[in-house]
Amino acid sequence: MRSPWFRFIVRRLIGLAGVLIVLVAGTFLMVQLIPGDPAQLVAGPNAAPEQVTHVRETLGLDQPLWNQFTDYTRGILSADLGNSFATGEPVSKVIASRLPFTAQLAFASIVLVLLISVPLGMAIAVACQGGRRRWLDSAFTGATSFFGAIPEYVFGVLLIFIFAVSLGLLPNSGAATVSAMILPVAAVSVGPVCTLARIVRRETTVVLAQDYMRTARGRRLRPLRLYTRHALPNLLTSTLTLGGLILASLLGGTIIVEFIFNWPGLGTRIISAIVSRDYPVIQGVVLVVGLLAAVINLLVDVVLGLTDARTLSGKAGTR
Template sequence: MIGETAVGPKAPAARGRGLHPWAGFLLRRLAGLAVALAALVVVTFLMMQLIPGDPARALAGDTATGAQVEQLRHELGLDRPLTEQFTSYATGLLHGDLGQSFQTREPVAQVIGSRLPFTAELALLAIVLVLLLAVPLGMAVAIATRGGRRGRLDAAFTFVTGLVGATPEYVLGTLLVLVFAITLGVLPAAGAASVTALILPVAAIALPATCVLARIVRRETAGVLEQDYMRTARGRRLPPLRLYARHALPNLLTGTLTMGGLTLAGLLGGTVIVESVFNWPGLGSRVVQAILNRDYPVIQGTVLVLGVLATLLNMLVDLLLGLLDPRTLNGRNAP
């Protein structure tokens, strides 16, 4: 095989006395995961203290007396010192307890468990769509515009992907509803009653991420196409599919996954926002309701779960990078 992965230097041995490269790599990633999770627990707790308003007052209603509000604050544990509240919160997490909803008194784990499958369905479909569209699109544009050719195509690609990629998901979702649900009437505007109800929310989530990732793939492909081994491969007049799929694609995936992992992790947050636009029965609508009612445990639990999923997704990307390019196992970027 012609390519950097075939002729590049072997992965250097991990530092340490006989430590296998994969062992050192996994230890670093697990340590980073532990730090990220600890920081996430602290942030989700402190974030609730910054929300203006009193959840006890919101729960008791405007007609409640001061004594009734104070009694409710005591029952909810809001009158305890912050250190004591945090200790209780962290201890509960260690035992798998996310607390109880202030509003409905349901366990937060139960609230999240009943709605997370709907959010996961949108997010997974969007991720698959992003990968299926962004990689071929970015490669095709880079190949078509190699060496400064087809300048108009390059300019149009840059303009369209920049515009759509910068458009917030909820704005794009509103536009899609206006066009395809209200004006054309070909797709449902909200709900989850049918398979077709998935089309608009998945498109609203996937299109901005697709444009961002396609720009990354286009840039990485343009760099790969100028390498000596690609010139050699073109000189051998290999079939286009073999030339680009076998020799170009493996060598551009390292940089693409490094940046694309952040894009895909951010897609989870976009999923929650889009759910509110389409009245999708996932975590999004429940979080909006919890914010309005100052239901701290539901907000904390949802943000924590989404943060853990994003962290695990980034770790999965790191593992894929290690498999594709062993040189990254030593903590160094491939040249």
């Protein structure tokens, strides 16, 4: 029990439990806080009183609030998220059929973001070290600020117009082929790549100014060994701490981009559910996406613990 990893895991599990409690309470209150009568909204403005009563009973809105929350929590624990109003399918089945597509898109985007942003940020910092090549630093800052400010849906539409409509090189929708992933992944990844690359560039600049880096350069180590063995581990701690938040927010961009590219994931389904007021599906998707974001942050914390043992006790700095 004195092991740093034991205390680390306990803290993270407590934090994850807190996130789950907030998610469950938040998704439950989504229906309760809807202005007006949720049953009337679901049934439609021209629904008969009998239909409204049936919908109210189906939603459990005729029960006391605490009983509603207990039933909702019990359903989540048993993987019963209710049935879709639109199709009658169990929500858990709807999510299970859509989640692999969203996970595929999100995982590919996360890998692409890390593979581009970390080397790019380090390369710019090394090239501009000591005030050299100020034009390159200015160009990098301007380009990443510009492209990072473009919303995912705008960038997605632009990519469709250029590569699908004008050039005809890539499909603009669906998930029938591997090439159909290229445009959605690019649309999701551009913003996080720009943001994380700026963070890596700043952290690399700080690391390169440390005494141990001057000592390592004095030993005339090869550049690849110098930067990967001495610089990279020391900038990963702060980079991954902020990068975890960026990667978790990437899921929100994935949801929006899926609708633009007609990608058969959770994003397309939740937007159609919002339009049709399919509240069980909305609650289930929000719950799953929130859980995925929490899991991503947990995995980032584990990676931090493996790369810098001081983070296990909440203490980190440069080595």
